[in-house]
Amino acid sequence: MSEPPADAETFLAATDSVTALQPGLTTLEAGILAGLHLRLADDSRSFARVFGIEHALVLRAVETLASDAGLLTLTERNARTQRTRYALNAAGDAVLAHLHG
Incomplete structure (x- = not known):
C-alpha cells in the first residue's frame, strides 16, 4: 500500500x-x-487490525463479498491464520469506478 492513508472522513x-x-x-x-x-x-x-474489528467478522464479510455479492476475488488464504487476501473483480471494479478520490 504505497499511498498515504486516508483520513476517517474520506473513509466514511x-x-x-x-x-x-x-x-x-x-x-x-x-x-x-x-x-x-x-x-x-x-x-x-x-x-480487522486497522479498524479494530474482530477478524472473524471481517472474514465473513469478505466471503459474502466474494460469493453472494460477487464483487471480490479471493487471491490467497493462510491456512494457519486464515488471513485472506482479496482483490476487486470486474464487477467490483465497475462499482468502485463510480467513486471519486
Whole structure:
C-alpha cells in the first residue's frame, strides 16, 4: 500500500458512497470495499487490525463479498491464520469506478 492513508472522513464518505451504489451491502462490507479503494487494506487481518474489528467478522464479510455479492476475488488464504487476501473483480471494479478520490 504505497499511498498515504486516508483520513476517517474520506473513509466514511467512500463507505457511504459504496452503500448508496450497492444498497444490499452491510456497512462492514461497504467499508471493506472502501478500504480497498482507498488502499487501506487488501487482506482481512489488516482490515480487522486497522479498524479494530474482530477478524472473524471481517472474514465473513469478505466471503459474502466474494460469493453472494460477487464483487471480490479471493487471491490467497493462510491456512494457519486464515488471513485472506482479496482483490476487486470486474464487477467490483465497475462499482468502485463510480467513486471519486
